Structure formats: structure tokens, C-alpha cells
């Protein structure tokens with residue numbers, strides 16, 4: 177970033193001594209906009225100001241960006257090296273490789289298929305190409321050219337085996353399209369996936385519904401456009417007969433939390449709603465903040481603010497229902513996470529342990545959006 181800092185007159189500011197920390201008003205956890213505008217070009221100013229700062233994140237920490245949880249691992253370092261650091265373009269071979277690894281077959285079969293496609297299966301033709309002194313004729317049938325195509329798709333024993341397995345009719349059409357084993361295999365794999373997918377959509381249309389993106393009244397832009405407000409929710413009659421209401425545990429209340437994200441207004445909206453045993457919304461609150469942040473952080477902030485709100489209302493016996501599995505999982509299993517998301521969640525968990533009584537976080541669903549619509 178250093179090279180893009182324009183100088184504002186000789187010696188005006190000694191940029192060498194500045195760090196990112198100087199650009200932040202630490203007491204309020206907001207960007208020092210005036211200083212940033214002084215130092216950077218307008219488009220850079222906008223991207224800095226659009227980087228969210230979270231008061232919940234108290235300490236700086238080193239983040240390993242190649243892992244979701246921000247913690248270093250050899251596995252991800254290897255991945256970075258192979259994919260980004262070292263140029264291995266010359267080793268890459270185009271093909272439907274994931275089709276091989278997704279096969280539900282023993283690893284040794286995948287390995288065999290991979291070796292054939294990678295053209296490192298030691299057929300006689302291959303051996304000769306690597307300098308081995310041997311004839312190129314097939315060991316079994318005197319065909320002059322023992323390559324993978326011959327071994328797997330051409331010689332009689334192979335075709336008999338495919339026929340016995342009753343799959344030759346699936347393989348044969350690919351042979352007229354391609355003349356080498358890797359292309360034939362990729363083609364067959366692709367056809368298998370295509371037929372699997374079309375079978376799925378025919379037999380279970382519900383699956384498609386489930387995979388549709390979230391779209392409810394609470395996901396729309398309208399919430400984020402409204403000004404901050406708190407209001408007491410009215411007793412919601414059960415207009416939506418299809419809501420499968422999950423009762424709070426006995427003697428407890430339940431607080432549903434949801435966040436909405438508006439790119440157009442660069443805002444995150446948070447809605448929370450406390451429900452009683454009958455599923456009536458007894459209290460609700462909405463709030464928003466800017467700039468936009470990633471979904472997991474927005475939802476984590478939702479839970480963070482909900483726990484504070486519950487505390488302000490002097491309630492303790494409340495459980496929470498959220499929309500994002502990551503949130504519920506983190507709360508319940510509390511795995512170490514070095515990221516901002518982790519910091520916010522740790523903060524919330526600590527707060528719950530101190531101020532709330534045995535609060536659970538459950539994975540909910542659309543109840544809240546429906547209740548508030």
C-alpha cells in the first residue's frame with residue numbers, strides 16, 4: 177500500500193512513521209476520515225472507509241489468510257505454494273479431474289483412473305517414451321500398440337469385462353468421439369454426472385427448492401434503508417399456518433436474530449425478536465450499521481447485539497435462534513478462531529457466560545422473517 181500514498185507537499189507528514197493504526201481513531205474504533213482523505217487518493221479513501229472496523233475486536237492478531245479460522249497450517253501453506261507461489265502451469269493438464277475424486281469407489285480405483293488420465297500408467301508405449309527398451313506390442317494379444325486406449329477400451333478382454341458389468345453401452349459412444357483414454361474417461365465421467373443430476377431433478381423437485389437462495393421479506397433492501405428504531409412488537413397472531421414453531425425450553429424465552437445485507441445502501445440490518453412459549457413476539461428491535469461486512473460477521477454482530485439487548489432488558493433466561501450454522505456451531509463448540517469473526521463470537525460467548533443463564537444458540541430458520549413481515 178505504501179507506494180500508493182501520495183505526498184502532500186515536502187515534509188508535510190512523515191509517512192515513514194505512520195502505521196495503519198494511525199488511521200484509526202482507537203477510542204471510538206472508527207477510521208480517521210480527515211487524515212485518510214489527506215493522505216490517499218479518492219478511490220483509495222473509499223476502499224479504506226468501506227473496510228469495516230469492529231469495536232468488539234479488541235486486540236490485533238496475526239492472521240493466516242489461507243485458512244478460514246486464520247490459523248496457520250502446513251496443509252494450507254502447501255496449497256498456497258502449489259497454487260499461487262510456484263508457477264506450475266506447465267504441469268497442469270486440462271480435464272474433469274474433480275469427476276475422478278468425487279467417484280464413490282475405493283481409493284486404489286481412483287488412483288488407477290488418475291494415472292491413466294495423467295498418462296503415467298506404465299503401458300509399453302509409455303515405457304518406450306520414457307526410454308525403456310521393450311517392444312510396443314501388447315503382452316496379451318499381439319496388438320502392435322499397447323497404450324491405455326488399447327488396454328481399457330480396445331482389446332477383447334476389456335470389452336468383455338465392460339459388457340459383463342453391463343456398462344459397455346455407456347462407454348461405446350465416447351469411443352467414436354475421442355481417440356485417447358483420458359478424453360474418453362473424462363467424457364464418461366461427465367455423462368455420469370449429467371445423468372445423475374437430471375435424475376435428481378426429476379425424482380425430487382423438493383431438493384431444488386431447498387437449494388434456492390434465501391429470499392424473504394427480511395432479506396430485502398427495505399430494512400436496511402429504514403432508520404434505526406426500536407419498537408415493541410405486537411402480539412403476532414399465527415397468520416402463517418406453515419410455521420413450524422420450535423418452543424422455547426420451559427420457563428425460558430427465545431430470541432431470534434437475523435441480519436440482512438444491502439449492497440446498494442452499503443448497510444447491514446439486524447433484526448431481533450423475543451418470543452414466548454406460545455410463539456408470540458413480545459419484543460422486537462431492529463438496528464443497522466455501515467459499511468457492509470461479510471455475512472458471517474454480520475450475523476455474529478447480530479447475536480452480539482442481541483445478547484446486549486437481552487441484558488439491557490434485564491432478562492437472563494433467554495435462548496437464541498440464528499440463521500447461520502457457523503454461528504450456532506461456533507457458539508456450541510467454540511473452536512479457536514483467530515479472525516474478526518472469532519473475536520466477535522468469543523466476546524459474545526464470554527458475555528453470555530457472565531450475564532445470561534445457560535443460554536443456548538440454536539440453528540433456526542425463517543420463523544423470524546415471517547414473524548416480522
Ligand SMILES: [Zn+2]
Nearest residue numbers: 314317319331
Ligand atoms: Zn492387447
